[in-house]
Amino acid sequence: RKEVEQDPGPFNVPEGATVAFNCTYSNSASQSFFWYRQDCRKEPKLLMSVYSSGNEDGRFTAQLNRASQYISLLIRDSKLSDSATYLCVVNTNAGKSTFGDGTTLTVKP
């Protein structure tokens, strides 16, 4: 079993749709959590950090459930430009980062 697991998708949604991605992690000592975005043949870039209280950035909402070791990302009002692979990332205090294999999103007109 992988340390960080994501549904690979692909998710194919129309513009304007709401889509949710899930991620589970196995290391209970994990301390910090992130969502990164990776466009085709590009490097990953930080989308947002994930906090226990939940956090929102525009159309994006991230939530963390430490008890269930579960992280989510919600995208509202999807845009064509949201098409990408979304990577769930979990860090330990020692500095090691573990990436999920990503969930691919395609937003269609």
Place this chain on the structure above:
Amino acid sequence: DTGVSQNPRHKITKRGQNVTFRCDPISEHNRLYWYRQTLGQGPEFLTYFQNEAQLEKSRLLSDRFSAERPKGSFSTLEIQRTEQGDSAMYLCASSSGDRVVDEQFFGPGTRLTVL
């Protein structure tokens, strides 16, 4: 350009040869990471430096892989006796390290092809 840079961008080599990649992090970033990524997979952690100290090294890293960051600035990743299974994108990232939770900035990667 003040982002993370990696050289070379592409490397084609024959099986059994040694290769070395370089990463220049964002100036004054204390932390530097190396990852390997293959198609359809997320970046796989290889190793991590805090300044010049190598603090974490993946068990997946065989003895053929070595990384250095001699002056706490740029880093090199060497692969000895390359195998076809080493073919992948090698990504470097850096972060400020000012707190436990900090953003990693990635370079464009070095794509290795082992024939």
